[in-house]
Amino acid sequence: MQWTQRTRTVVATAVGMGALWLGGAPAAVADDGRGSVVADDGPGEVHLLLNGAFGNRPGELIDIDVRGVPDRDGVTVTSPVFRHRVRLAPYGHGHDGRGHHARPAITMGVAPGTYPLTVHAGGRVVAEDRVEVTAPRPPEFRVSAPDDVLRPGERLGLSFDDLRPGATGDSFTALSPAFRSKVRLTHDPRGRHWNNPRMFTALVALPLDVKDGTYKVTLTGPDGSRVQERPLVVRAARPGDSDYVGKVRGPAFFATAGRPGAARAHGHKAEAGGTVNVLWRDASPDPGEDERLTATSPAFESPVPLTRDDSKAGDGAGPRYFGPARVRPGLQSGRYPVTVISHHGRVKRTGHLLVTGAAPAASAGPGGPDRALLIAGAGAGAGGAALAAWAGVRVLRHRSRGPEAAGTAAVGEREPQV
Structure with a gap:
């Protein structure tokens, strides 16, 4: 099954409506680091970009994008892989520059091989490239x-x-x-x-x-x-599996205007009637816990849903979750437990929050930390989306199937840590 389409860009330096590039290496191009070739813009250049130039099967679409041709209506493409000449549509409103686009399908009966593709405008050839076709496969x-x-x-x-x-x-x-x-x-x-x-x-x-x-x-x-x-x-997780109790850290706490990196499991103070963020980390959460993790405490007005951090600052590390908790107004000063239960009840961790006197009238609301601060605080952390929705029919998780290392503790044995 073909999961990735290769993209190729050809630059033709045009004289009037003619093309001087008829094979060989493209002129003035730079690799963008993703397997594609990106051409430098310049006057008098025609850019032909084929998304799907490699490894196509009969019936697949090829995305053809031509830029730099002033003719609005007369840009066409011919190739033995297409049954008929393909007319490209000019860019619509909202696009910058002059360009034409089409997504024709390779004819079903085309045999495997490499075929020429030619762009015509103003009665002349303005660019050329090649299209590779592979053999069909059964359903x-x-x-x-x-x-x-x-x-x-x-x-x-x-x-x-x-x-x-x-x-x-x-x-x-x-x-x-x-x-x-x-x-x-x-x-x-x-x-x-x-x-x-x-x-x-x-x-x-x-x-x-x-x-x-x-x-x-x-x-x-x-x-x-x-x-x-x-x-x-x-098969459900069993004792000895790396994801049986995960690798949890927390709960910990940080201020509404702060960052998760500043969270503390011990000694954080919050004012009665104010708001505090609860942080939870787990390198191997149970499936579905992104939607059902909560923090409870006699100090909170209600249970606090913990939402997975999908900001840039959350990239490159084990999953982390946080949510804003409203501290009960009029609460007496003291040390209050905050509990998070995960892994279908196999893990239960309790941290402690120090509650002081009532919050001033201008106290921050329960909106959580500023996401712009989280993004700005990402620094040079390793990239990678926190959760892929779909990755070419791969299952959405990251975990080892081998036995857990000796460091995994039983539920409740370790103090919460960050």
Whole structure:
């Protein structure tokens, strides 16, 4: 299954409407570090960008973008991979510069090979490139990743690659005893697989109470007929697994105008009637805990939902969660426990918050820390999104399956730490 499309940019230095680049290395280009080639803008240059120039199958789309041609209506592309000449549409409103764009599909019957692609404008050739075509493949239904074991509550990706001659239907359905209900797979033309018009995908979360076992996942077509089946292995975390109790730190506390990095598990003071942020860290949270972690305390007006930190400052480290807690007004000064329970009750940690006198009238509200401060405080931390929604039908988690190292303690054995 093709997950990544390579992009190639060709620069043709134009004389009037002609092109001087007819093969060889592009002129004035620089690598952008992502496997693409980006051309320097300059007067009299025609930029041809092919997103999908490599490894296409018959039926896949090629994104063609031509910039620097003044002709608004007469830009076309010809290639043996297309059944007809392709007319490019001029950029609409909201785009800078002169440009034309189209997404034609490679003809289904094209044999594997490398084919020329030519851009025409004003009756002349203004740019040329090549398109690589690979052999077609049979339809493929995928559930998660091969030999992967899923936890109850975990999300998994479903995909059906149905790129073949004569394929029909705009949605498919997956059924399994492991799912609460039927799951509909659809094609998203704006998604990751825009280039494959016959790629159908879905995300589904396993129920938290699903039992250990191997389940059958059946894909059915629009008419309800069976298409393909795949196995799905589910097993809850057990003692000795690295994610059985995770690697938690907290709860800790920081001020509403502060940063999570300044949080303290001991000695933090908050005023009665004021607001304090509760921080929790776990390098291997249970599936689904992003939506159900809370902090409770007799000092709080109500339980506090802890939300995963998706700011730039949260990148490059184990998952962290925080939420603003409103301290009860009129509360007596003292040391109050704050408790977080995770991993289906297997982990229970308690920190202590020092409550002082009543907060002044201008006290900050319960809006949480300034996200701009979190982003500004990221520094040179390693990048990487805190959670991918979808990563080419890979399961959304990061953890080891091996036994936990000797440092994992039983529930409640260690003092909260940050």
